[in-house]
Amino acid sequence: MYRSVPLVPSMIEIGGFHVAPPKKLPKDLQDYLDNASEGVIYFSLGSNLKKKRDMLLRVFSKLKEKVLWKWEDDILPGQPPNVKLGKWFPQQDILAHPNVKVFITHGGLLSTTETIYHGVPILAIPVFADQHDNAANAVKNGYALSLAYHDPNFSEENLLHLLKELLYNPTYRDNVKQRSKLFHDRPQKPMDAAVYWVEYVVRNRGASHLKVAGVGMPWYKYHLVDVIAFLAGVTMSTVLLLCLGIRWLLCRRNPSDKKNKPKKN
Template identity: 65%
Template structure:
């Protein structure tokens, strides 16, 4: 009886500790889509009664009503980034033709500078130099490995949040196998099966990234860490010490690939049940008898920055459609706007995709947009520009729930024919609905999965037993190069000995036969 009482008491105590934990979330990337993911997770944890602190470039306008939610805002960074864009007259659509090698280098040099601005920010430094302690630290994985040391600094286990599927940013850090024969680099628009030339390019880019990260990125992050965090921390003490990785992925969205035990899929956790639409949008969608095409290029790309020739091709296409078009357009007016097109600077995307009259989603192929369209079972026409957008778009096409119009091939004829193909061929909608069923067919919801594993790490003060042994092996042992070298050496010795003995025997036989011939 006493044993049962103690067991129950321990369970209740553990549960209480998990419910009142102090959690630090580090989602510093100055991009709205990244913040949406981080804030959704951290607000849900606060709603569960946790004491949450969130480091980001955005302040939360709608904090949760339960628990405690505190913002540490990196003020000024968004403005600084925008000034940089305006100064250099950067148009994101120009990145469509960028080389994956130069893109990797560009991001690799830019992000450490951005992350240093974050670490030295007065609000972040104030938190670092406080006496606070946390029960767990959740850090978004986005070329910001130095910030993982905040977990060690605050005496807490580390949870890494990966905003997309498995890639070269996270796989090596948890020992996750990533066969180059069928797992493409996120910067390439390849999917399995790959051709020989694609596998060659995939291998070259992956080797290049591995060298670039180990020779430049990690040393630069380590230098930054030592500069802005006290106590003599070292990057390599935390780099491979993640308790779990929350993967914003799912087999209904991503290609099926290997996962080590501490990689937990929570793809789609940010998607919420649809809410009531504003009256003007509700009326527009309800009264569109021929259906609606929803057009948005996401939060980073702006339709207003489209070159005039591309914009005119889109306008000419839309003007000839019988369907109405809802377009996320970031200006007050659109020259040549057709009567069947409704504009808005901001649109509640998830709620719009849930409306039964939406027949097609024209998108840049961003990961969040792809996830949301699968959730609601709406086919897509993707016009990808950069990053993982091309891979997401190609995956949609290969899975049969969408088609791709490369930005370089965006003309009125190409866009019109592709729209008509998707709208008239019912297979795209059927495949989108099938993907939606696969997405929803889970034992536990993705958000509940995420919360469970965060609390699991808190309860057990980490999860070292989920860490694979491959992380402790030198690279040559991990790839069995020493074993291969040994086998080659032994095999070579055997072949050499066999060759040498055969040569001696042949010489003796030849000499013996020669003597017999001379005697005759």
């Protein structure tokens, strides 16, 4: 999904196997999204941003787009009229709606996969673990912008700037649509591939013929410890011989140094 990497025969990529075709939304959500003529921002970070909640509400109040925010409360103090809260939302089905313009996410792998599948630009707010790497890859591929939760530049002004850039610069949507097209263009659906290869391994009693030689190697060979030790030994021996050779040449070049040295009484 992010970069091309070499895979051994016993490793099969099934990224996106959990993504299902969109289902019909509940009527209230369907009407909310259908009537969002200016578009919708889907925001799913839960209580991770509790300390910066008021700042986010101020940012959303300055936008003309509607905001769907997954939150544990039914209403918030200072909640602007364009923000709709919900304790749970069918995320994949919402991302599939054409009026969703931006997805604000922490950058987890599954959420990132879903937004690529449905072709929605990302504002990533990574907090920990792999989220930072996922966000960086999304930014590199041109369909996201990122502002880490603990970044000292995390401010109302910067958040508003990033959101407007994603909303009104079509480059990000074009890039994620292209990524979505590549994601869908595969000979087999990920879940079908997973089922096939599980059955293949069962049919062939573990499919030992697909295992690479590294599986049975001793740890010191697998990690090339023997090769590294040999090269280190050759290098150290070469340096030692070179030092001894230089010392011998210097002594041979000045044989009278010791003879001419004045004697002490």
